[in-house]
Amino acid sequence: MWHISEDDLESIAIGAGILGTGGGGNPYIGMLRARQMIRENGPVKVLSHNELHENDNIVCVGGIGAPTVGIEKVRDKQSYYALKAIEDFTGKKATAIISNEIGGSNSLEPIIPASLAGLPIVDADGMGRAYPEVQMKTYFVYGVPSYPMAVCDEKGNTALITEALDAKWVERMARAVTIQMGGVACYALAPMTAHQVQTTAVLDSLSLVKKLGDAVRNARTTHEDPIEALLDVHPGKVLFQGKIVDLDRQTTAGFARGQVVIEGMDQFESDKLTIEFQNENLIARLNSEIICIVPDLICIVDSERGEPITTELLRYGFRVTVLGFPGPDLWKTPEGLATAGPSAFGYDVEYSDLELT
Amino acid sequence: MWHISEDDLESIAIGAGILGTGGGGNPYIGMLRARQMIRENGPVKVLSHNELHENDNIVCVGGIGAPTVGIEKVRDKQSYYALKAIEDFTGKKATAIISNEIGGSNSLEPIIPASLAGLPIVDADGMGRAYPEVQMKTYFVYGVPSYPMAVCDEKGNTALITEALDAKWVERMARAVTIQMGGVACYALAPMTAHQVQTTAVLDSLSLVKKLGDAVRNARTTHEDPIEALLDVHPGKVLFQGKIVDLDRQTTAGFARGQVVIEGMDQFESDKLTIEFQNENLIARLNSEIICIVPDLICIVDSERGEPITTELLRYGFRVTVLGFPGPDLWKTPEGLATAGPSAFGYDVEYSDLELT
Numbered sequence: 001m002w003h004i005s006e007d008d009l010e011s012i013a014i015g016a017g018i019l020g021t022g023g024g025g026n027p028y029i030g031m032l033r034a035r036q037m038i039r040e041n042g043p044v045k046v047l048s049h050n051e052l053h054e055n056d057n058i059v060c061v062g063g064i065g066a067p068t069v070g071i072e073k074v075r076d077k078q079s080y081y082a083l084k085a086i087e088d089f090t091g092k093k094a095t096a097i098i099s100n101e102i103g104g105s106n107s108l109e110p111i112i113p114a115s116l117a118g119l120p121i122v123d124a125d126g127m128g129r130a131y132p133e134v135q136m137k138t139y140f141v142y143g144v145p146s147y148p149m150a151v152c153d154e155k156g157n158t159a160l161i162t163e164a165l166d167a168k169w170v171e172r173m174a175r176a177v178t179i180q181m182g183g184v185a186c187y188a189l190a191p192m193t194a195h196q197v198q199t200t201a202v203l204d205s206l207s208l209v210k211k212l213g214d215a216v217r218n219a220r221t222t223h224e225d226p227i228e229a230l231l232d233v234h235p236g237k238v239l240f241q242g243k244i245v246d247l248d249r250q251t252t253a254g255f256a257r258g259q260v261v262i263e264g265m266d267q268f269e270s271d272k273l274t275i276e277f278q279n280e281n282l283i284a285r286l287n288s289e290i291i292c293i294v295p296d297l298i299c300i301v302d303s304e305r306g307e308p309i310t311t312e313l314l315r316y317g318f319r320v321t322v323l324g325f326p327g328p329d330l331w332k333t334p335e336g337l338a339t340a341g342p343s344a345f346g347y348d349v350e351y352s353d354l355e356l357t
Numbered sequence: 358m359w360h361i362s363e364d365d366l367e368s369i370a371i372g373a374g375i376l377g378t379g380g381g382g383n384p385y386i387g388m389l390r391a392r393q394m395i396r397e398n399g400p401v402k403v404l405s406h407n408e409l410h411e412n413d414n415i416v417c418v419g420g421i422g423a424p425t426v427g428i429e430k431v432r433d434k435q436s437y438y439a440l441k442a443i444e445d446f447t448g449k450k451a452t453a454i455i456s457n458e459i460g461g462s463n464s465l466e467p468i469i470p471a472s473l474a475g476l477p478i479v480d481a482d483g484m485g486r487a488y489p490e491v492q493m494k495t496y497f498v499y500g501v502p503s504y505p506m507a508v509c510d511e512k513g514n515t516a517l518i519t520e521a522l523d524a525k526w527v528e529r530m531a532r533a534v535t536i537q538m539g540g541v542a543c544y545a546l547a548p549m550t551a552h553q554v555q556t557t558a559v560l561d562s563l564s565l566v567k568k569l570g571d572a573v574r575n576a577r578t579t580h581e582d583p584i585e586a587l588l589d590v591h592p593g594k595v596l597f598q599g600k601i602v603d604l605d606r607q608t609t610a611g612f613a614r615g616q617v618v619i620e621g622m623d624q625f626e627s628d629k630l631t632i633e634f635q636n637e638n639l640i641a642r643l644n645s646e647i648i649c650i651v652p653d654l655i656c657i658v659d660s661e662r663g664e665p666i667t668t669e670l671l672r673y674g675f676r677v678t679v680l681g682f683p684g685p686d687l688w689k690t691p692e693g694l695a696t697a698g699p700s701a702f703g704y705d706v707e708y709s710d711l712e713l714t
Contacts, residue, residue, distance in 0.1 A: 085519060085520075089446070089519075150519075155522045155526075156520055156521075157520060157521050157522055157526050158518070158519045158521070159517065159518050160516065160517040160519050161515070161516050161517075162446075162507075162515045162516070163442075163513055163515040164513075164515070165512045165514055173534050175537075176534055176536065177516070177533055177534060180529040180532075
């Protein structure tokens with residue numbers, strides 16, 4: 001058990017920005033929202049998965065929408081409204097909050113309802129990274145029902161999905177409602193038992209992003225290389241270094257889609273890396289060869305400071321380092337790959353593990 | 358109190374097709390679905406508004422979607438599923454069913470849940486015609502809350518709108534979900550008391566469409582003019598007669614939108630009537646002069662048989678008579694006109710009563 005302090009937020013935001021692989025919501029804005037909560041209501045308690053009790057009722061919350069919209073239409077307390085809607089619908093109070101995804105601002109989203117409702121957060125999430133669509137959660141892959149789901153906007157509009165053919169249908173309906181709500185909303189779903197969390201979640205991921213952020217911040221203070229500091233904490237590799245020379249990014253059908261082209265520098269001189277994204281980075285091609293693909297993580301960071309650069313902030317001229325990290329094992333099973341592997345995004349490519357050496 | 362027999366369905370379908378002003382769902386398909394119910398479960402009881410009891414809980418049901426889709430993707434028992442979802446959410450059983458709109462197949466939609474749940478139908482509706490959007494109901498104009506609403510498809514997908522800024526937000530969310538569901542769905546909403554029905558509904562409208570249909574069928578048998586027979590039963594006028602010479606009809610954003618051009622015959626020779634529609638006929642221009650506009654009714658019928666021709670069945674070459682009927686008084690108040698008058702459809706035109714002489 002530990003507590004998230006105001007100072008921890010900065011580390012979490014950096015680490016979550018890295019594991020967010022471009023998406024999951026802008027971590028800086030997520031940090032500002034979480035900070036306000038902690039200033040008002042004090043630090044938020046974090047429970048390890050093995051500190052949960054048999055009778056716990058753990059509700060998952062998250063933001064939904066395009067990150068390009070999320071930086072203009074900032075979320076407020078919608079995830080708290082969504083939590084209340086799920087509690088009302090199920091007639092059962094939540095005893096803890098869990099994140100939908102540890103990447104981006106969604107790592108911090110649970111702080112809003114947890115702080116307002118006086119509940120702890122579980123040190124785990126449903127992705128171990130970020131993914132663009134609702135059905136892409138380890139919870140659902142391993143048997144947790146994907147409904148009821150509540151989607152709320154800042155105006156008080158509330159839609160509940162109470163039955164669905166499968167999690168992909170939940171995504172379709174929730175996305176359509178989110179677009180009507182202006183392109184960003186928050187949700188609560190999938191009330192879980194302790195056992196369900198322990199067996200279907202990516203565990204200890206909040207601690208991990210904090211550790212990643214601590215490493216980057218520490219390296220900045222001691223003037224060490226933040227990229228090396230990152231890779232010391234979490235196994236991964238430098239995929240590429242260079243300058244952004246082209247960007248095609250469109251906000252369509254509720255997502256930010258497109259690709260970014262990076263021209264190599266130093267040992268990557270005369271090479272070119274192309275990354276395609278749907279909110280999150282999905283596939284990286286060195287010249288024309290695929291060198292990293294979902295569920296493995298493709299993370300773009302500022303080469304100087306190790307600061308993650310999310311999809312909505314990509315811009316021509318940035319000097320960036322592209323990191324690759326192995327995706328969580330829960331995504332590498334046949335069921336995991338079917339839900340969020342290359343084919344789930346329309347890539348006719350067999351997944352093969354990221355080579356770390 | 359009366360009962361809807363199998364034979365009555367044909368009359369209701371004709372009358373509802375006429376008051377549907379082009380929309381409300383294909384009445385023939387609605388009739389087939391209702392007939393199956395009545396064959397399986399017997400005639401359905403119809404209560405007059407003054408036969409309702411103080412403690413009644415009257416739930417409104419209807420179809421939603423584009424009529425062009427509705428004839429290809431035929432609805433099944435979705436309105437019954439939606440009724441169940443509303444009963445579950447509110448924790449209160451319905452004691453009677455009421456139609457959302459008397460036009461088109463929606464006049465018959467209540468028969469599905471009423472028959473399956475063994476409930477009576479109320480002889481009234483929320484429009485006295487058909488209108489394309491959810492918020493366009495006299496219920497909501499005169500104070501009935503527009504949520505909770507349940508939207509269901511044939512696969513078991515269920516979305517509930519449990520809170521909304523206003524009825525137009527309910528429409529936005531419901532329409533978005535309906536499009537995801539394939540362009541047609543059914544809904545249940547607005548559980549009402551007897552007093553709410555008595556003060557906000559268009560009353561006796563099911564009896565009226567039956568009477569209209571009876572008149573047309575009777576005229577066919579006796580070889581009288583079905584158009585004259587119609588106008589004897591319900592005050593209205595012939596706006597135009599001619600041949601359809603042009604049709605622009607697109608299914609976009611969940612609606613069938615477009616316009617139909619009719620070239621005059623007989624006393625209308627050398628004139629042209631243009632009707633614009635959004636599921637329903639909205640405005641009729643004789644050459645360039647507006648001669649009928651919402652909330653008044655613009656009804657296209659087959660000149661020979663008085664058979665209503667709905668938006669999805671309009672076709673080049675049809676010989677048609679266009680009838681105009683005054684809209685229900687509840688739509689002619691300032692609140693009514695704001696919700697479903699010319700300005701609600703983007704027409705910068707002051708409403709003026711249809712001249713009957």
